[in-house]
Amino acid sequence: MTTAFPDHSVVPPVWSRITNLEVDRGEGSWLITTGGERYLDYSSGIGVTNTGHAHPRVVAAIQAQAAKLLHGQQNIVYHEPGLRLYERLRGLLPGGPWSAFLSNSGAEAVEASVKLARVATGRPVIISFRGGFHGRTAQTMALTTAKDVYRAAFEPLPGSVYHTKFPYCYRAAGGAHAPDAGCSCDWEAELDLLFHQVIYPNRVAAIIVEPVQGEGGYIIPAPTFLPRLREITRQHGILLIVDEVQTGFGRTGEMFAVQHWGVEPDILVMAKGIASGLPLSGILARTELMDRLPPGTHGGTYGGNVVSCAAALATLDVIDDEDLVANARARGAQLAGGLRELQADHPAIGDVRGLGCMVAMEFVKPGTGDGRTPDADLSKRVIAEALERRLIVLSAGSYGNVSRIIPPLVTTSEEVDRALGILEASVIAAGG
Numbered sequence: 001m002t003t004a005f006p007d008h009s010v011v012p013p014v015w016s017r018i019t020n021l022e023v024d025r026g027e028g029s030w031l032i033t034t035g036g037e038r039y040l041d042y043s044s045g046i047g048v049t050n051t052g053h054a055h056p057r058v059v060a061a062i063q064a065q066a067a068k069l070l071h072g073q074q075n076i077v078y079h080e081p082g083l084r085l086y087e088r089l090r091g092l093l094p095g096g097p098w099s100a101f102l103s104n105s106g107a108e109a110v111e112a113s114v115k116l117a118r119v120a121t122g123r124p125v126i127i128s129f130r131g132g133f134h135g136r137t138a139q140t141m142a143l144t145t146a147k148d149v150y151r152a153a154f155e156p157l158p159g160s161v162y163h164t165k166f167p168y169c170y171r172a173a174g175g176a177h178a179p180d181a182g183c184s185c186d187w188e189a190e191l192d193l194l195f196h197q198v199i200y201p202n203r204v205a206a207i208i209v210e211p212v213q214g215e216g217g218y219i220i221p222a223p224t225f226l227p228r229l230r231e232i233t234r235q236h237g238i239l240l241i242v243d244e245v246q247t248g249f250g251r252t253g254e255m256f257a258v259q260h261w262g263v264e265p266d267i268l269v270m271a272k273g274i275a276s277g278l279p280l281s282g283i284l285a286r287t288e289l290m291d292r293l294p295p296g297t298h299g300g301t302y303g304g305n306v307v308s309c310a311a312a313l314a315t316l317d318v319i320d321d322e323d324l325v326a327n328a329r330a331r332g333a334q335l336a337g338g339l340r341e342l343q344a345d346h347p348a349i350g351d352v353r354g355l356g357c358m359v360a361m362e363f364v365k366p367g368t369g370d371g372r373t374p375d376a377d378l379s380k381r382v383i384a385e386a387l388e389r390r391l392i393v394l395s396a397g398s399y400g401n402v403s404r405i406i407p408p409l410v411t412t413s414e415e416v417d418r419a420l421g422i423l424e425a426s427v428i429a430a431g432g
């Protein structure tokens with residue numbers, strides 16, 4: 001016998017709503033409601049379900065582990081899934097040698113990276129990029145400037161955090177340009193000014209950066225950006241932390257996005273795609289840095305949960321065995337290519353951006369100002385029209401005028417075509 005769900009009002013309003021779907025189960029790229037309606041989930045639960053919903057191999061690993069041990073606290077015991085995952089993560093990124101640390105959420109892993117950077121360097125200051133998103137805890141809010149709503153109500157925030165300009169080629173002063181067309185964005189001059197006006201570089205422990213800004217609007221920097229940032233950080237003895245919470249585990253068409261630019265960070269932050277939906281996060285840091293965190297200075301009750309570790313190992317197997325990184329590249333190119341064709345007929349689509357399966361349309365008012373005036377209402381309407389047609393996509397961007405499309409990496413060519421058809425119909429229906 002089934003009973004009616006409690007009223008939605010039991011959920012506090014702080015959980016801003018993207019849909020009101022009551023979901024029963026997920027299968028691959030699809031979410032199925034309690035009423036049996038199928039939705040193509042191109043949100044991937046905000047970039048989490050890279051292997052699709054309920055991948056049978058991940059589910060089997062979770063079931064087998066859950067029947068043996070649910071919690072093996074990291075300070076108290078060792079468990080096989082944890083040991084195997086720690087070992088496996090070390091080999092996931094070229095360079096190193098790396099050591100991993102495991103925690104629960106993206107924000108918690110960012111916190112770990114900041115604590116490590118401060119201890120390892122003995123310096124206090126962290127620099128992050130305008131438009132960046134790093135989480136919702138006090139320290140990570142201080143690093144976050146993707147949108148005022150993430151931080152503005154919570155001042156005062158932890159200090160010794162400064163923000164500098166991210167190269168946003170579509171919104172460059174003087175006119176939009178393609179990221180690979182020779183970047184005129186003045187991010188380097190702005191960082192240099194920060195070093196002259198605000199803080200000595202030798203007081204900076206780390207610069208934290210998303211290789212592709214996520215919540216900020218799926219902003220892909222010029223190819224010179226990360227390599228040059230690496231040079232600058234090395235020159236000043238500043239650690240480079242890359243926040244790959246949203247870009248990691250194949251999402252952009254490489255295991256980690258920094259690999260597109262051949263950049264080796266000092267610390268890499270990961271979460272979301274790591275365990276197909278079970279809570280797990282972590283950092284990879286150069287071993288000689290990680291070894292500078294003395295026993296007991298960091299940790300947590302649930303970090304590296306045994307069931308989550310088993311899910312992560314199965315997730316990594318699926319990513320390898322099903323060649324999901326290559327599929328992310330192919331399906332992402334198909335999706336971005338289709339949206340560029342759509343853009344040709346719809347000037348309100350000011351920009352189409354994509355790296356692997358991280359794809360976005362930025363909506364503007366073409367007849368207003370310099371043609372790049374953000375149109376958040378149109379983006380919102382497109383997302384709502386897509387939902388009407390049973391496609392789930394999300395909003396992003398500091399102005400809320402970006403629709404981002406985050407397919408699971410298992411998605412098929414047919415599903416991408418279906419999504420493109422729905423998005424075209426949605427842009428037209430929304431008046432774009």
Ligand SMILES: Cc1ncc(COP(=O)(O)O)c(C=O)c1O
Pocket residue numbers: 046105106107108110133134135136210214215243244245246271272
């Ligand atoms: C780049 C980035 N860093 C950190 C976080 C925070 O992760 P969590 O929500 O798991 O704390 C997010 C979440 O969207 C993110 O996209």
